[in-house]
Amino acid sequence: MKKALLSIASVIMVGGCSEIPNDMSHIDVFSSDRYLSTAYEFNNLVDDAFKYPYSNIPFLMVTEGWSISGPKQPISQIIYSCLSSNEVELVTKIKPFMPEVTYIKTPENQVKNCIIKHSNDSINAAALNDLKAFNLFQKYADNPFLRKIVDAAKADGKISVKEYMDIVQIVIKLSKADEQVQLEKTIQEL
Template identity: 45%
Template sequence: MKNFLPIICAVIMATGCQKTTTISADLIDVKNLDIYNSQNMTSVRSAFDLIVDDVFKYPYSSVSYSSFLNGPLGIDGPKEPLAQIANNCIKSKDVQIQSIKNKDNEIISYKFYTPIEKIKNCIVKESNAPINADALIDLNKSAIFKEFSDNPFLRETLDNLKSDGVITVKEYMDIIQIIIKLDKAGKAVQLEKVIKDL
């Protein structure tokens, strides 16, 4: 009797699901899709960000790169590096997305059709591609970059990264992370000074 219990539970669950909801999944045409600027792609975008963070073991997705570089100069900010990776993966068809439809054939959500390991491989591949020129131009113009561009640690890192004539998407994200750390350290020192002067 014990052996039949798991089978009976599985049959009840399977038949119950079939009666309550009928869903279908279709691969979607992604020729002009930008998941970071398309409505209804929030779940896909969030999933992609988590996979990027898992691949690099660092929360790169927690930074709004464009907002971070916006300063008193009012720069629009570069195309987000995670968007560049995602859109290149999708346009190369290394990563595919499917729409999930209810029984009335209405799209209720989207999700990745591609297995996670293949998505991770694409993230690594595309993160080694050169960052778009607009991102580097905006970085160079930003007030916060100018503030720290002479910092010895950042300067040494930049000189090493640009020695081959290319800044990759991953290298660009690393540069931004260094600037964020320098900015936080500077603010901590300022706060300590303010407290002492009270």
């Protein structure tokens, strides 16, 4: 019996990879290395689902340095919802003498459906409080274009994760437009 177990273990080690499904109840996706190893893939799927590079929006500006994978980050909130609902499954491959690699096992179209579904969840209160205190949001709060978007977002009594991402995107675009105008003005004054 021992020889049989030993030979099976040898075959697994020599054979390469074995798949071990993760039990999400034991994984903190905000700090786990497993989340960090799959973050890039999730970001690409979020961007592809919405046809906009939301993963390039510097949400850290709003949260003033909160961890990149913290719960205030909207993309992290979507990912956490998809993983904790078991709609998206991660698989870890282990190779001898190599670091483990975690990847998304769920088909891409199902992951995108989950992303879209959970982007309609309410953004968490901490993220909204940070947005309200964000100096650029305060600066542009009365901008008619931004005001229209914010008023439409909160009309149903909640602000979804996707609406939050759109609001932050607009605030940053307004800031960049102001910077460009200021640059052109400075150049003319030279």
